[in-house]
Amino acid sequence: MKRIRNLIIPFLFCISFNINAEQNDMFGEIHVSVNGLVCDFCAQSIVKMLNKEKSVKAVDVNMDESMIKIDLKDGHDIDDKKITKLITDAGYNVEKIHRVE
Amino acid sequence: MRYTFYIVIIFGLFIESIDARPVSYPGGWTIMFKNDANVNRIHTHLSPTHKYSLGYNVEYWHDEEFVLNSLQINNLIKRWNKKRSQANFYIKSGIGLAYSDKSTFNEEVELSGFSGFSFDWENRRYFFKYQNRYTEAGNIYDAFIQSVTFGFAPYEGDFGDLHTWLMLKLEHKPEKEDNFEITPLFRFFKSVHLFELGLNDRGKFLYNYFIRF
Numbered sequence: 031m032k033r034i035r036n037l038i039i040p041f042l043f044c045i046s047f048n049i050n051a052e053q054n055d056m057f058g059e060i061h062v063s064v065n066g067l068v069c070d071f072c073a074q075s076i077v078k079m080l081n082k083e084k085s086v087k088a089v090d091v092n093m094d095e096s097m098i099k100i101d102l103k104d105g106h107d108i109d110d111k112k113i114t115k116l117i118t119d120a121g122y123n124v125e126k127i128h129r130v131e
Numbered sequence: 132m133r134y135t136f137y138i139v140i141i142f143g144l145f146i147e148s149i150d151a152r153p154v155s156y157p158g159g160w161t162i163m164f165k166n167d168a169n170v171n172r173i174h175t176h177l178s179p180t181h182k183y184s185l186g187y188n189v190e191y192w193h194d195e196e197f198v199l200n201s202l203q204i205n206n207l208i209k210r211w212n213k214k215r216s217q218a219n220f221y222i223k224s225g226i227g228l229a230y231s232d233k234s235t236f237n238e239e240v241e242l243s244g245f246s247g248f249s250f251d252w253e254n255r256r257y258f259f260k261y262q263n264r265y266t267e268a269g270n271i272y273d274a275f276i277q278s279v280t281f282g283f284a285p286y287e288g289d290f291g292d293l294h295t296w297l298m299l300k301l302e303h304k305p306e307k308e309d310n311f312e313i314t315p316l317f318r319f320f321k322s323v324h325l326f327e328l329g330l331n332d333r334g335k336f337l338y339n340y341f342i343r344f
Contacts, residue, residue: 066212068254073290074323074343075156075181091290093255096214120156121181123212 058107060100063125064117067096072122079120083108096125152343153205153221153249154184161186161343168312168335169193174203182207188225197271199243201227208248216254223247229268241269258282258296278302282318293321300329300337 067073073091076098080089085106090099098117102108114124155161155178165172169192176186188203203225211218229243247264263277282298296318304310314337316329323344329337 065214066210066217068215068217070288070290070292070294070320070322071152071325071343072217075159078159079156093287093289119181121154121207121210121212125214 058102059130060102060108060113061128061130062098062100062113062117063127064096064098065123065125067091067093067098067122073098075120076117076122079116080113083112083116153223154178154181154207155343156181159343161341163339163341165339167314167329167337167339168331168333176203176205188227192272195231195272196233197229197231197268199227199229199245199266199268199272201225201243201245216252218252219250221249223249223264229271231271233271239271241271243268243272253282255287256284258284258298274304274306276302276304291322293319295319298327298329 064076067076070093073093077089077091080086080098080100085102085108086100087103087106088101090101091097092099100108100113110127113127117124152161153176155176157178157180159178161176161178161184163172163174165174170190171193172188172190174186174188176184178184184205186203186205188199188201190199191197192199203223205221205223207219207221209220224244224246226242226244229241231237231239231241243266245264245266247262249260249262251258251260253259258281260280260282261277263275265275267273278300280298280300282296284294284296286295288294298316298318300314300316302312302314304312312331312333314329314331316327316337318325318327320326323342325339325341327337327339331337
């Protein structure tokens, strides 16, 4: 009985670890370099526009790098065209979009 | 008239004001409370797109003793977004009614209008702005005002931090005898709030607040 338990526990641990790994793969982070991002007010506008999207979980801003970080909800995605449109509509220009897995 | 004036004052005291972005993001509202040596003003606007805003502006001019109620439109004509800076060119116009409380024109009402442009440039350390406005209100008021503002940020705050600017505003009113006014001021902003506090060369305070949502 003890032997069976010793086999099952590592097995369940491995399954659990793999499931978590797959879930993490589905969480995406997108880094967007934005031109014109010079003040907090500019950033607030972009954050508010992006937060309207239901696929977006959280938005963070790095002013030093003029970069917006978009954290997506599990199993959701947003294409580059949509991101560019939202930021352009807010009055700013997208320089580069980089997806982090 | 006096009630409007008191409302302006009360809001000015209890809330506060900004003047950096005459246009917001699509669907964004902005409320501005501005108080300086010449005028108390409340301006609220909605931006259907980032290119223009529509709003209502009410202002009380102390020396001239009149209230200006206007529907105002601000147009972003051109924006230059660079990696480390941004510049904007706006045209701001309004049309409405002026109501005088001055003895000569007591209780006189006139159609009024104003128009002007502004240009600003900023990066995270430096700020420059030029703006002008010509206002016409029949017998009650008729004047051109222009100003330049220079700003310096002693540190570069990140997103969500308290941002601080040291600024100097020079205002020119060609029609007046004593036609230059100098106002050193502090600008603070954090999140969606902006507050300015200054004191001009005649000992009169400036206090502005604005909120965007």
